[in-house]
Amino acid sequence: MTDVTVPAAGSATPSEDLSGHAGELAVAVARAHGVETLFTLSGAHVFPLYDGAVKADPPMRILDVRHEQTAAFAAEATGKLTRVPGLAVLTAGPGVTNGVSAIAQAQFAGSPMVVVGGRAPQNRWGTGSLQELDQPPIIAPVAKLARTLPTVADVLPGLDEAFAQAGSSHRGPVFVDVPMDELFNSASGPAPVATRPAPVEPDADALDRIAALLAGASRPVLVLGTDVWADGAEIAALRYVEAAGLPTLTNGMGRGILPGGHPLLATKARGKALKEADLVVVVGTPLDFRLSYGVFGDARVVHVADSPAQLSGHASLAASVSGHLPSVFDGLHARFRGADWAAWTAELQDAVRAGAARDAELLSAEADPIHPARIYGELVPRLESDAVVVGDGGDFVSFAGKYVEPQRPGGWLDPGPYGCLGAGLGAAIAARLARPSAQVVLLLGDGAAGFSLMDVDTLVRHRLPVVMVMGNNSAWGLEKGPMQMLYGYDVAADLAPRTAYDEVVKALGGGGETVTDPRQIGPALDRAFAANAPYLVNVITDVDAAYPRATFGI
Numbered sequence: 001m002t003d004v005t006v007p008a009a010g011s012a013t014p015s016e017d018l019s020g021h022a023g024e025l026a027v028a029v030a031r032a033h034g035v036e037t038l039f040t041l042s043g044a045h046v047f048p049l050y051d052g053a054v055k056a057d058p059p060m061r062i063l064d065v066r067h068e069q070t071a072a073f074a075a076e077a078t079g080k081l082t083r084v085p086g087l088a089v090l091t092a093g094p095g096v097t098n099g100v101s102a103i104a105q106a107q108f109a110g111s112p113m114v115v116v117g118g119r120a121p122q123n124r125w126g127t128g129s130l131q132e133l134d135q136p137p138i139i140a141p142v143a144k145l146a147r148t149l150p151t152v153a154d155v156l157p158g159l160d161e162a163f164a165q166a167g168s169s170h171r172g173p174v175f176v177d178v179p180m181d182e183l184f185n186s187a188s189g190p191a192p193v194a195t196r197p198a199p200v201e202p203d204a205d206a207l208d209r210i211a212a213l214l215a216g217a218s219r220p221v222l223v224l225g226t227d228v229w230a231d232g233a234e235i236a237a238l239r240y241v242e243a244a245g246l247p248t249l250t251n252g253m254g255r256g257i258l259p260g261g262h263p264l265l266a267t268k269a270r271g272k273a274l275k276e277a278d279l280v281v282v283v284g285t286p287l288d289f290r291l292s293y294g295v296f297g298d299a300r301v302v303h304v305a306d307s308p309a310q311l312s313g314h315a316s317l318a319a320s321v322s323g324h325l326p327s328v329f330d331g332l333h334a335r336f337r338g339a340d341w342a343a344w345t346a347e348l349q350d351a352v353r354a355g356a357a358r359d360a361e362l363l364s365a366e367a368d369p370i371h372p373a374r375i376y377g378e379l380v381p382r383l384e385s386d387a388v389v390v391g392d393g394g395d396f397v398s399f400a401g402k403y404v405e406p407q408r409p410g411g412w413l414d415p416g417p418y419g420c421l422g423a424g425l426g427a428a429i430a431a432r433l434a435r436p437s438a439q440v441v442l443l444l445g446d447g448a449a450g451f452s453l454m455d456v457d458t459l460v461r462h463r464l465p466v467v468m469v470m471g472n473n474s475a476w477g478l479e480k481g482p483m484q485m486l487y488g489y490d491v492a493a494d495l496a497p498r499t500a501y502d503e504v505v506k507a508l509g510g511g512g513e514t515v516t517d518p519r520q521i522g523p524a525l526d527r528a529f530a531a532n533a534p535y536l537v538n539v540i541t542d543v544d545a546a547y548p549r550a551t552f553g554i
């Protein structure tokens with residue numbers, strides 16, 4: 001395998017030798033891999049990394065948060081948004097274990113990130129020093145790689161390898177920890193070369209087979225998922241879809257590759273498209289519960305992934321291929337034989353228009369209490385094309401998935417298949433840093449907000465304006481409805497009514513207001529966008545307006 005050099009953001013060049021304490025070395029490696037921000041919460045076990053960031057020239061930004069989950073979710077979202085691994089630095093023991101959910105989420109979503117953990121000193125290991133925990137065995141099942149860099153001499157090569165692994169397909173989280181005594185020690189060595197494995201080209205015979213299946217299909221559907229964006233294939237994908245005239249659905253970070261309203265975008269007719277298709281080609285997303293485990297009526301199924309291990313082992317596939325996704329689309333494009341799918345596309349467009357007409361009613365609902373859909377009726381027209389929309393919640397975010405159709409890829413962050421509540425504040429912090437001039441909107445369920453709302457303090461301290469919109473139905477809505485359905489009653493599903501979460505945000509130094517009248521949502525959103533500060537629009541919604549759900553995801 002040959003290596004390619006990724007753009008180096010730091011001053012180090014491969015010919016230079018670096019010397020310094022392990023924190024300085026680690027920061028130099030991270031910078032060489034394009035890292036701009038270190039997300040963290042203080043702990044003495046990782047002080048040398050802070051010293052390395054402060055003394056780097058120029059200094060590396062340290063973004064300190066109120067809960068390690070926020071640091072790790074921010075690193076994960078940075079990886080998703082920028083396609084450069086995000087970096088979280090978590091102190092030993094509880095700092096690391098607080099980051100585990102976000103690491104698992106990155107593993108499920110294929111998000112590139114590196115987590116550097118503090119670790120109790122090696123020279124006291126086994127004697128009971130503070131927070132002495134062997135962390136890699138805890139992390140290993142939820143990461144691409146998890147290991148200890150046992151001495152200062154291992155930091156340069158070990159961290160270089162960590163970033164290379166995290167950032168190459170199939171992307172994911174890599175964890176390393178360094179014993180505290182070694183982290184304070186100094187070493188020197190060659191500067192990191194910051195290489196990644198060269199992309200693997202897809203097999204030509206497999207592309208021939210897929211092209212032949214497409215040429216023979218009369219009702220094909222293409223599904224574009226997160227890895228199409230992660231692998232940098234969004235332009236090649238759109239070029240191919242338009243040349244082929246292929247009806248397309250998008251999910252995860254793939255949303256926006258076909259901008260909302262595109263004549264080949266069939267997401268609003270998803271049910272019909274997947275039920276009536278005779279060929280479904282799924283690219284860059286697993287055939288999991290979100291795609292009915294790869295069974296779409298009688299349709300033949302093709303699975304395309306960025307690497308072999310991502311190809312489905314359970315679905316019965318008519319063909320599959322793995323490799324560099326831009327090359328897959330360009331390869332299919334070169335083999336395109338021009339089938340006529342105009343009638344099928346027109347049928348789907350009719351269904352899309354009918355769906356949009358049905359949506360229009362709820363989007364403008366005057367109901368009291370407010371129907372959550374009305375919030376999107378007000379929000380969507382206010383979104384600019386480069387807006388980043390982050391979802392953290394249950395039903396409220398499912399409604400967003402239905403009504404928000406991004407205009408560009410890379411601007412929609414949902415938790416992905418791990419579905420972890422609490423990712424929102426970290427993701428919004430990351431979005432604000434990654435896209436400084438874009439609108440950043442964080443959609444919060446009232447339940448989800450409880451996991452991370454204290455990190456509004458982080459937004460305030462670091463002057464990061466984010467518009468937060470809450471669908472406050474005083475419940476864990478996504479669980480309340482299904483429990484009612486299964487048992488005829490619900491328990492552990494209610495939250496306190498009409499809690500003034502906007503007052504919490506104000507107490508932390510941001511702004512906000514409560515909205516109970518549907519006509520006041522729009523003006524409140526305008527005030528939020530104008531505030532240039534963290535601002536929460538707390539919309540009291542109807543708990544009975546549950547999201548119409550076909551599956552519980554199991």
Ligand SMILES: Cc1ncc(C[n+]2csc(CCOP(=O)(O)OP(=O)(O)O)c2C)c(N)n1
Nearest residue numbers: 393394395396421445446447448476477478
């Ligand atoms: C960390 C975590 N805990 C629990 C769940 C299970 N869960 C999924 S959705 C949901 C309800 C979310 O409530 P809220 O954020 O208020 O959104 P709503 O459904 O009410 O719109 C819960 C508890 C989860 N996905 N993640």
Ligand SMILES: [Mg+2]
Nearest residue numbers: 446447475477
């Ligand atoms: Mg709720």
